[in-house]
Amino acid sequence: MNLPNALAYSHTLLSECVGPGDTVVDATVGNGHDTLFLANLVGHSGRVIGFDIQPAALQETQTQLNLTGLAPQVSLHAMGHEHVGEFLTAETQVAGAIFNLGYLPGGDKSLITHPSTTLTAVKALLDHLHRGGRVILVVYSGHPGGLTERDAVLDFCQQLPQKSYQVLQYGFINQIHHPPFLLAIERR
Numbered sequence: 001m002n003l004p005n006a007l008a009y010s011h012t013l014l015s016e017c018v019g020p021g022d023t024v025v026d027a028t029v030g031n032g033h034d035t036l037f038l039a040n041l042v043g044h045s046g047r048v049i050g051f052d053i054q055p056a057a058l059q060e061t062q063t064q065l066n067l068t069g070l071a072p073q074v075s076l077h078a079m080g081h082e083h084v085g086e087f088l089t090a091e092t093q094v095a096g097a098i099f100n101l102g103y104l105p106g107g108d109k110s111l112i113t114h115p116s117t118t119l120t121a122v123k124a125l126l127d128h129l130h131r132g133g134r135v136i137l138v139v140y141s142g143h144p145g146g147l148t149e150r151d152a153v154l155d156f157c158q159q160l161p162q163k164s165y166q167v168l169q170y171g172f173i174n175q176i177h178h179p180p181f182l183l184a185i186e187r188r
């Protein structure tokens with residue numbers, strides 16, 4: 001079996017820390033691949049909170065959720081993930097979250113994630129992450145603005161205190177065209 005790419009490995013890492021009844025966040029819903037995956041993991045007793053700034057993509061994802069019977073445990077919000085803190089009460093414990101950075105494949109390439117809003121959301125999520133919970137970022141750097149965001153998230157992750165978090169970086173290092181890599185922040 002071949003080594004999984006960053007996207008596939010993000011699902012493996014989430015399946016290890018997310019289970020029935022958990023609260024999780026899909027910070028970049030897009031076409032909903034991660035949303036559906038998370039909705040299956042948490043089941044009807046869990047909760048998936050999803051964000052995207054493209055209403056058309058959210059609508060498509062909502063259709064898929066309705067067709068697959070996964071809609072009850074998912075709430076989609078047409079707004080930036082930097083607002084995630086407004087949807088988490090002091091008691092909310094988050095088991096996992098995923099960010100797929102960059103632009104929506106097949107969509108408007110000018111609608112990209114940005115370092116400041118990405119990091120605002122990551123920081124808000126870390127405040128609610130329970131022990132063993134993971135915030136996963138799949139980082140793309142090949143598009144305009146991508147390198148700046150890559151550097152910002154790497155810099156942030158490298159400075160997280162080792163006592164409270166461990167951070168994994170995973171990706172292929174001998175591929176052309178800036179392959180995506182993954183960062184997984186785990187609360188200790």
Ligand SMILES: C[S@@+](CC[C@H](N)C(=O)[O-])C[C@H]1O[C@@H](n2cnc3c(N)ncnc32)[C@H](O)[C@@H]1O
Pocket residue numbers: 027028029030031032033034035051052053054057079080081082100101102103104105111112113114117
């Ligand atoms: C790489 S795509 C996500 C792909 C998605 N996970 C899927 O399964 O199709 C990145 C997404 O981030 C969204 N995005 C950009 N800025 C955002 C923000 N501030 N908050 C939430 N989503 C944002 C884009 O609209 C785009 O759909």
